[in-house]
Amino acid sequence: MGVGGVGIVRLSGPQAVTIAEAVMGTALDRSVRVGWARSVEGDRLDQVLAFAMRAPASFTGEDVAELHGHGGPQNLAALLATVVARGARIAEPGEFTRRAVLNGKLDLLRAEALLGVIHAGSERSLRLAQANLGGKLGEVAAELESRTLSVLAEIEGRIDFPDDDLGIEEARIVDHEIVELARRCDELAHGFRHGRAVQHGITVALVGAVNAGKSSLLNALVGSERAIVAASPGTTRDYLEAVTVWNGVAVTLIDTAGMRSGAAGDAPDEVEARGIELGEKRVASADVVVVVNDGEPWNDGRRYGDRVLLVRSKADLGGDGRPALATSAVTGAGLDELKQRVISLAGVAAREGSEDAFVTTERQHGVMISARDALAAAVAARTTGRVAEVVALELRQAAAALAQLRGNEVGERVLDEVFARFCIGK
Template identity: 35%
Template sequence: MQQGDTISAIATAQGEGGIGIIRISGINAIGTADKVFRAASGRKLADYETQRAVFGHIVDVQGDVVDEAMVLLMRAPHSYTKEDVVELQCHGGLMPLRKTLALTWQAGARPAERGEFTKRAFLNGRLDLSQAQAVMDVISAKTERSLKMATGHLSGHFSEGIRAMRHTILGQIAHLEAAIDFPEDEVDDVVMVEVEQNVVDVRNKIQKLLKTAQTGRILKDGLMTAIVGKPNVGKSSLLNALLREERAIVTDIPGTTRDSIEEYANVGGVPLRIIDTAGIRATDDLVEQIGVDKARSYVNQASLVLALFDASRELTAEDEEIFSLIEGRDAIVLLNKSDLQPVLDENMLREKTAAKVLVISTVTEHGLDNLAEAIRQKVYDGGLDAGDEGAFVNDERQAEILRQADGHLAAALRTIEVQMGLDFISIDLRSAWEKLGELTGETVGEDIINEIFSKFCIGK
């Protein structure tokens, strides 16, 4: 179903590049493109069959050439939005793209809103809501595992599981309503046993999905990780080693890092949002003291703390403060500089903390593989299958909907237990069925749909 108006937007990232794309979608997409594009063949786009690439020029209202271009013509329903879509592939400079986009508006299109192309794909039935949300996850994926989860959602792997659960619940509702309509058949006991077992099965599947929620959110958004330690223990060197680039300044001078540095790193397939903090120590330098205070606050905010200690130096009061900061927090203790003459060993650190202790060297990269594996095990805690990310829950909205659906199913089991009427059980099951439909968009309200697509970028 084509929308009543036609929209256009730049669909590629802003900046200079070989190609920049302007996407036009809607009932008058081809007519709009025909007003701004002159094919080298002299033919109108309306005369071409679908799925064709056509060479020509972008021209203004006076007929002056603005840019060379290739046009991709996709007639409904064989397009991203299932509407008529034309993509103008121009040179990827800021001026030709902006000029061409303005010409499409003069020709009858209007500026697309955030996520409006994908929203139309959802409204026209090409994607369900979970798949539509996955579009941005594919774009923003930071590691191979993040991408695998996003593409799994985009291909419908997650939605298939939700639909299977809804199908099971709907089947139980049908059994109950049949028993209500034909009470003379006296099938209540048989129906109750089957309904109860199927509800328990669906609840088990929901609980299994909810166990993936934390891992899914980490793969999508990154694990906030703070690197802490006293000055000159190798915090910035660790950041550089994990990033595999010289991002932070490394010197023998204490206090080089005065502010926090934040970067994303791919560690064992897990995206880490790493914060390299200022060395924790007493200082009279006001700027450095601000950095130290921020380091302490980041420890409290972080989901994982990497606490560094120097194997070539005795423990100091500053080290003792680090142990106090990580107490009760999810942390990995790293004994760095294993390439130097040791003064500390891991057993000394294990006496100070319950956290996992690893020996590393940021110079030789000894132990970094062990660190990556330790992080991976933390993220995939609970025996989650590292090959099935496509079925993981990946945001809090999905997790909350699953929790609410599970609550309705639990209520249905309680209703069965106290032997209330079949219609009361049916009400609880229908509530669970409708709640799960919010994940795929089959029972979601317009306000939620608008909120979800408002978080997209313009042109997608």
């Protein structure tokens, strides 16, 4: 519980209103009342605003009562202890939202978007989360599902009447529609990198030899002196993080301890070795790795695949013609391009403004892949002239996956995973 001006105790369930009324000593409804919340013993606790919303017209779809007290952990703890003493129980993380989903007030996509709104680390991530909270992705999923079901009906309709085969023109339309649906699901699945990056931000690690200028680059990129810079090699002994926003995307920059050449007498000491070890874990999970090189030949023997950007530092001292992006922490040269290249390596579309829906969670991505694969299998089955039953089976699976995307027919386990990431009270 952080410190805030106002603190809210929210109750949901059949007993919610009764408990709140007992605490307030008065009947409650939708109109806001001001009064003293009292302990079970009758002592005044805090002057609060109180109101109640009856099922189903509430966030959770159940009876809900709210007590808006003054902020402050001690004050709120006393209020909370009182409602608990009167029979309430502390909510599980995300339990309010989970109940809202179970009571049909919110689909799972909106619940996930709600989490995105709460945790938005940048304006752009907030906008994306708000678009999904507004039902953007849900609308797209519902439309794809209903189109899939239409094609399925078309094909199933013929199974029972083998003589009544699809005409050439009808078959062409059906094929075209399945291909189109598969293409759209593929596009949405691919949008995950963008959606995830915008929603959750990206991490970018700066690696390279000692003294290459990594810490200077980090400071220049965040525009303040976060990391210590010195002419002596091995200045950064631990890794360090700085958060900034590029193109509306939250970026966590990680500065690491520089790599030694490995020559005799150039081994890291114990502290530095431990720092390197810790940093390596962060590098391994970084979305983009920037390898900083000031001209000395350097190679840490690792391959970072396609998430690597080679940067030549200290370009103000002159270049060596290597094929790397030239930057200078002193003049600021190349920094804007570095940001752009990093953002695009992370899979973020350069321009915003596309009102398209994006999948933003692993769950959504996984389900979208299943839908796409089933549709692709349906396309293949049509092309190779398999019987209609096979095509129908794949289409049914695709429709089921699209329904799951919105949270229809998902199991407890999936719900547990989604809501575990929520904070208590939401």
